[in-house]
Amino acid sequence: MGWLSRLGFLAVVAMTVLIVVGADSQLGAHDGATGIVKERQQGMVAFKKAMKTWKLALDEPQGPTPETIGEISTQLSSHAGARLLGLYPENGPTKHTDASPRIWTEWAEFERLANALEARALALATVDIDKSVLRSEFKAIGGLCKACHESFRER
Numbered sequence: 001m002g003w004l005s006r007l008g009f010l011a012v013v014a015m016t017v018l019i020v021v022g023a024d025s026q027l028g029a030h031d032g033a034t035g036i037v038k039e040r041q042q043g044m045v046a047f048k049k050a051m052k053t054w055k056l057a058l059d060e061p062q063g064p065t066p067e068t069i070g071e072i073s074t075q076l077s078s079h080a081g082a083r084l085l086g087l088y089p090e091n092g093p094t095k096h097t098d099a100s101p102r103i104w105t106e107w108a109e110f111e112r113l114a115n116a117l118e119a120r121a122l123a124l125a126t127v128d129i130d131k132s133v134l135r136s137e138f139k140a141i142g143g144l145c146k147a148c149h150e151s152f153r154e155r
């Protein structure tokens with residue numbers, strides 16, 4: 001390989017790395033977040049994806065299938081409740097996070113919202129597969145996301 005084609009090869013490698021790393025940060029994970037902070041942000045990204053799938057299905061003429069609603073229920077409930085709460089230890093990491101310190105001074109409220117999300121997500125698996133019911137559930141769950149972010153997320 002001549003030096004020119006070697007340079008070309010290196011440029012391709014560098015671009016590939018850029019694309020891969022770029023794609024990752026588009027998901028919303030904070031650069032440099034590791035361990036428990038990364039884990040809780042990934043859980044949140046899973047919430048976001050589930051809500052997007054739900055919204056898109058609601059926009060379809062036939063609405064969401066029971067399978068889609070079942071998957072959304074699982075995705076939301078499996079990252080909520082105790083699972084979510086366990087990722088916010090007191091005196092935990094403070095870097096690369098948007099978590100507000102109010103989480104630990106108003107823990108009861110944070111806990112209530114995390115548990116309400118789990119309960120509502122589990123109940124979703126049992127509701128009628130009816131567009132208007134699913135739309136109002138979407139709003140109720142979206143309201144829990146919003147309520148928690150307003151009080152406990154800083155950005």
Ligand code: HEC
Nearest residue numbers: 028029041044047048097098099113114144145148152153
């Ligand atoms: C109990 C509180 C709580 C609930 C409920 C909650 N969030 Fe969050 N969310 C947070 C906190 C705190 C952060 C900041 C986490 C961090 O940076 O360490 C966050 C961050 C996020 C992020 C950014 C993740 C990243 O990559 O930095 C997204 C996206 C998100 N939440 C979506 C959702 C959606 C969608 C829902 C509802 C299905 C939801 N959240 C419910 C507390 C909550």
